Amino acid sequence: MEKLSIQDASRRLNISQRDVREYIRKGELKAERDPDSEHGRWLVIMPEEGWQDHFKAYLDELDASITRWWWVNEHKTGSVHYLERTGIENVEPDYLCGLSSENLWPSAGHSRNDRCLECLMRATEQGLPLFEEDLTD
Ligand SMILES: [Zn+2]
Known part of the structure; x- marks a missing residue:
């Protein structure tokens, strides 16, 4: 080796x-x-x-290709959060706002108001792609 x-x-x-x-x-x-x-x-x-x-x-x-916005529960309630990193390391996803969740659910078709403000602020600050095309409004 x-x-x-x-x-x-x-x-x-x-x-x-x-x-x-x-x-x-x-x-x-x-x-x-x-x-x-x-x-x-x-x-x-x-x-x-x-x-x-x-x-x-x-x-x-x-x-x-993959959005970084995800629901953190299967009922798709609360906010969609922004994944800090993409990649196969995300067994337990960490979001920009500091939240962790054990699993994630696709956020396709969420609306602007669904987005976690803290995640949105940090993503904007860091110049990360915001995937506006995923929004329904
Ligand atoms: Zn968040």
């Missing part, structure tokens, strides 16, 4: 160091602390060949 520093892994996988850290945080890349390092730096356990293309294509597709 090949282990590389974050810097070397970033070069090898052709993604930014920031992305490498982000993927480690999300569990998409495995990493461990270097036992020989004083500062406890991370070593990235290099994934199999093809990982990068496969995974990046997947994320791009997901980001582009």
